[in-house]
Amino acid sequence: MRRLGVVLAALVAASCGGSQPTGRPADRTRIGLVFDTLREERWERDRDLFVDRARELGAEVVVRSADGDAGRQQALASELLAGGIDVLVIVPTDLHRAGDIVREAAARGVPVVSYDRLIRDADVALYVSFDSVKVGRMQAEALLDARPTGRYVLLGGSPTDNNARLVRAGQMAVLQPAIDAGRIRIVADYWVPGWDPVRAEETMRDVLRRTRNIQAVVASNDSTASGAVAALTAARLAGRVAVSGQDADLAACRRIVAGTQTMTVYKPLRPLARMAAGAAVNLARGENVDSLVTVHNGLKDVPARLLDPIAVDRTNLDVTVIADGYHSRDEVYQSARQELPCPESPCPSSTPAR
Numbered sequence: 301m302r303r304l305g306v307v308l309a310a311l312v313a314a315s316c317g318g319s320q321p322t323g324r325p326a327d328r329t330r331i332g333l334v335f336d337t338l339r340e341e342r343w344e345r346d347r348d349l350f351v352d353r354a355r356e357l358g359a360e361v362v363v364r365s366a367d368g369d370a371g372r373q374q375a376l377a378s379e380l381l382a383g384g385i386d387v388l389v390i391v392p393t394d395l396h397r398a399g400d401i402v403r404e405a406a407a408r409g410v411p412v413v414s415y416d417r418l419i420r421d422a423d424v425a426l427y428v429s430f431d432s433v434k435v436g437r438m439q440a441e442a443l444l445d446a447r448p449t450g451r452y453v454l455l456g457g458s459p460t461d462n463n464a465r466l467v468r469a470g471q472m473a474v475l476q477p478a479i480d481a482g483r484i485r486i487v488a489d490y491w492v493p494g495w496d497p498v499r500a501e502e503t504m505r506d507v508l509r510r511t512r513n514i515q516a517v518v519a520s521n522d523s524t525a526s527g528a529v530a531a532l533t534a535a536r537l538a539g540r541v542a543v544s545g546q547d548a549d550l551a552a553c554r555r556i557v558a559g560t561q562t563m564t565v566y567k568p569l570r571p572l573a574r575m576a577a578g579a580a581v582n583l584a585r586g587e588n589v590d591s592l593v594t595v596h597n598g599l600k601d602v603p604a605r606l607l608d609p610i611a612v613d614r615t616n617l618d619v620t621v622i623a624d625g626y627h628s629r630d631e632v633y634q635s636a637r638q639e640l641p642c643p644e645s646p647c648p649s650s651t652p653a654r
Contacts (some may be wrong), residue, residue: 329359329584331577332380334373336393336417337494338365340523342547342569343391346416349573350389357581368494370394370460377401381408386584387425389413389576395420395462411583415576418462420598425583427595427604428576430567432463436470436520438611439544442563443516444474446542449483450515453507455500455528456491457520462597464491467520467546475518487511492524500527508535516542522552522564529560548612548621553632556614563613566621572607579605 331354335343351361362380366373370393377388381404388405390412392398399422402412411425418427443452452475457464478484488507492500500523507514508531517532519525525545532538538560545552545564555561579589591603612620622629 329357329581330385331359331361331580331584332377332385332388333361333363333415334377334380334388335363335365335391336373337368339367340495340547341549342522345569346391346573349570350577353574353577354581357578359577359581359584361577366393368393370397373398374401378404381405381410385410387411387413387580389415389580390419391415392417392419392461394460396460398422413576413580413583414597414602416463416572418595418597418602420462422597422599424597424600424602426579426589426591427597427602428572428579429463429604429606430572430609431606432466433470433473435546435565435567435609436467436472437474438470438565438609439467439518439520439546439563440471440474442611442613443518443542443544444478444484446562447484447515448478450485451487451511451513452484453504453514453517453528454486454489455503455517455519455524456489457495457524458493459491460493461495464495464520471518471520484516487514492520492527495521495523497523497527497530500524501530502527504528504531505534508532508537512537514541517544519544521546522549522561523547525555525561525564526551529555533560546609548626550627550631553612553617553621553627556612556617557633559614563611566610566612566626568607568610568624568626575605575607 333350338344347363354361364376366376373393388410390398395417398419402419402422402424405412406423414424414427416429456468490503504527512535517528519528522545525543528543529538532541542562545561548564548566552561552564582589591605593604593606594601595604610620621627
């Protein structure tokens with residue numbers, strides 16, 4: 301982990317643009333930052349880290365949230381563009397409809413940074429994210445390790461989010477050989493609009509009404525995992541069914557300690573947000589922004605910076621999420637033990653499929 305921290309710190313230092321601007325005055329640099337939602341803990345952290353770094357570099361950030369509404373996101377972006385911003389950073393609600401925002405920004409000469417989710421079929425200036433395919437691979441590998449045989453449920457993310465598709469591609473790259481070999485069987489396959497935990501719970505309850513013989517739920521993030529675990533808890537199966545996640549939300553970390561969620565994927569947000577803020581400031585000031593790779597979005601090869609995620613379970617929770625200060629040990633452990641789903645620990649596995 302010490303080595304990982306050094307690598308990430310070096311990457312951020314190299315890409316965040318710490319020098320004084322040589323172009324327009326720093327106090328005139330305005331960045332528009334439009335989120336899909338700020339209702340999840342993860343996005344609140346992104347916002348705060350991004351804003352802090354931009355302010356360090358002398359830029360003003362105007363933050364808006366679409367509350368999961370693609371039309372509202374477009375209206376908010378149009379408002380910011382009309383009000384005069386130098387660069388627009390978007391966490392797209394709808395990966396295709398956000399292309400209209402990019403085209404409007406281009407007409408005003410404003411570059412667009414696609415943050416965490418790739419906007420499709422548009423002239424995006426930069427894409428900054430984690431390797432979502434690797435996230436999916438990590439989730440599937442962890443569940444196969446925990447439940448190498450049996451019946452699996454797939455709970456994908458929002459069908460309008462390109463990241464959800466990339467995560468699924470990573471999951472299936474790992475799961476398909478086990479499916480082909482007859483070791484596991486996919487008994488339900490769903491996408492969850494908006495990554496909504498309530499919809500995820502409803503979906504999982506519907507699956508459980510049809511069959512309780514399930515060994516694993518490949519939940520694509522911690523919100524969908526929370527819905528799955530709620531349904532499993534109601535069915536008295538929590539802790540018996542392996543469940544994946546992503547984002548290292550506090551509630552997810554507590555579920556990992558309690559044994560109701562198998563793993564999450566930790567994405568250190570500090571280097572991501574600071575790197576994006578630095579790149580946005582550079583773009584706003586007309587400076588070049590180097591990229592490490594490119595990702596094709598249907599129209600062009602978009603310059604991209606992709607950071608590596610970290611798979612987290614009970615064995616390394618303390619030396620990753622907690623050691624980084626993402627959550628404190630007291631926060632994670634104080635109520636986790638109360639969530640244990642059965643008297644004995646570990647809980648027995650459910651009956652494997654035949």
